[in-house]
Amino acid sequence: MKLFDVYPLFPIEPVKAQGSWLWTDDGKKYLDLYGGHAVISIGHNHPHWVAALKNQLDRISFYSNSVKNSLQEKLAEKLGAVSGYPDYSLFLCNSGAEANENALKLASFVTGKKKIIAFKKAFHGRTSGAVASTDNPKIVAPFNAGHDIVFLPLNDEASFISAINQDVAAIIIEGIQGVGGIQMVTDSFFQLLSKKCKEAGALLILDEVQSGYGRTGKFFAHQFSGIRPDLITIAKGMGNGFPVGGVLIAPEIKPWSGMLGTTFGGNYLACAAALAVLEVIETENLMANAHTIGHLLSDGLKKFSLFKNVRGQGLMIGFDLPETHINLRNDLLFQHHIFTGEAKPNVVRLLPSLALSKEEALLFLHSLTQAL
Numbered sequence: 001m002k003l004f005d006v007y008p009l010f011p012i013e014p015v016k017a018q019g020s021w022l023w024t025d026d027g028k029k030y031l032d033l034y035g036g037h038a039v040i041s042i043g044h045n046h047p048h049w050v051a052a053l054k055n056q057l058d059r060i061s062f063y064s065n066s067v068k069n070s071l072q073e074k075l076a077e078k079l080g081a082v083s084g085y086p087d088y089s090l091f092l093c094n095s096g097a098e099a100n101e102n103a104l105k106l107a108s109f110v111t112g113k114k115k116i117i118a119f120k121k122a123f124h125g126r127t128s129g130a131v132a133s134t135d136n137p138k139i140v141a142p143f144n145a146g147h148d149i150v151f152l153p154l155n156d157e158a159s160f161i162s163a164i165n166q167d168v169a170a171i172i173i174e175g176i177q178g179v180g181g182i183q184m185v186t187d188s189f190f191q192l193l194s195k196k197c198k199e200a201g202a203l204l205i206l207d208e209v210q211s212g213y214g215r216t217g218k219f220f221a222h223q224f225s226g227i228r229p230d231l232i233t234i235a236k237g238m239g240n241g242f243p244v245g246g247v248l249i250a251p252e253i254k255p256w257s258g259m260l261g262t263t264f265g266g267n268y269l270a271c272a273a274a275l276a277v278l279e280v281i282e283t284e285n286l287m288a289n290a291h292t293i294g295h296l297l298s299d300g301l302k303k304f305s306l307f308k309n310v311r312g313q314g315l316m317i318g319f320d321l322p323e324t325h326i327n328l329r330n331d332l333l334f335q336h337h338i339f340t341g342e343a344k345p346n347v348v349r350l351l352p353s354l355a356l357s358k359e360e361a362l363l364f365l366h367s368l369t370q371a372l
């Protein structure tokens with residue numbers, strides 16, 4: 001059997017990884033400033049994370065969500081404390097798309113409505129239809145039975161005010177748009193969404209799948225604006241490479257038996273990985289590091305007059321390349337052995353480990369000068 005050919009692949013195969021570095025079979029070493037789409041939060045193969053997974057493998061790796069699992073409770077408690085949401089509840093799943101599906105479904109269940117407001121250039125994942133084609137009315141929310149989604153321009157207060165009304169179940173918005181090219185949401189726009197959602201009885205869903213988990217210097221990007229969303233979705237950096245996702249759910253939202261469900265979500269290995277990630281974020285002060293090294297990188301990038309609109313927060317950084325330098329990412333990879341990310345058509349995205357060191361950041365800036 002061949003692989004279904006859907007991914008454009010670089011002809012490079014990493015076989016070993018540690019911290020911010022990857023190695024290929026022939027011993028070549030690459031600096032990773034992309035973390036496989038923002039997944040590597042505490043650094044590749046962090047020893048504490050490896051030990052936690054090995055320790056769990058020696059005990060039990062899987063049973064279904066039909067038995068008590070105190071690792072899930074431990075994870076929820078730790079996540080509540082580190083994120084600043086101790087009064088919220090946690091639903092565990094396996095990916096960012098699943099987290100968003102569950103959040104949309106929850107909003108639709110709670111409000112009994114199906115209309116969703118989303119934003120232009122948003123990316124929330126690649127699932128749909130699984131619930132809609134399931135023949136069990138108990139798990140099909142109105143939203144699942146017929147999508148009704150309107151896309152508005154980001155940060156456009158007037159168009160939002162005219163779109164929000166009593167028919168809306170939820171607004172879904174990223175903390176910072178990632179795949180859309182590192183587009184920042186203004187504090188005043190977040191505050192307006194929060195206020196108008198309350199007035200209209202709609203739920204505010206903050207997709208922090210890419211921008212969360214300490215990447216911006218705060219645990220969640222939306223925390224710079226002081227709002228408290230009804231639902232917050234997480235994945236990517238949560239497991240540092242072990243697939244795990246979740247939804248943080250405001251205390252006003254009450255569960256009922258069977259409301260949500262999953263086979264693999266919250267399995268022992270995923271919980272062990274996710275707990276280890278939070279422990280390392282705390283003990284190694286990685287949010288402070290993301291803030292400091294993020295500033296160093298952004299300030300350094302702003303000195304290159306060639307790069308337009310250097311933007312972002314902490315270690316979620318984007319900048320625009322001019323048409324004349326569209327090959328820069330390939331040059332960095334093949335000549336300087338540095339992985340970066342992109343957003344179409346010409347944005348370079350940096351999403352390194354939150355443990356990126358000053359030396360590694362300076363090495364990147366130096367290599368950029370050489371590449372140019």
Ligand code: PLP
Pocket residue numbers: 037094095096097098100123124125126174178179207208209210211235236
């Ligand atoms: N939400 C955001 C903001 C994302 O960036 C992504 C993935 O890039 C997703 C959701 C989907 O996550 P996953 O690929 O884990 O389903």
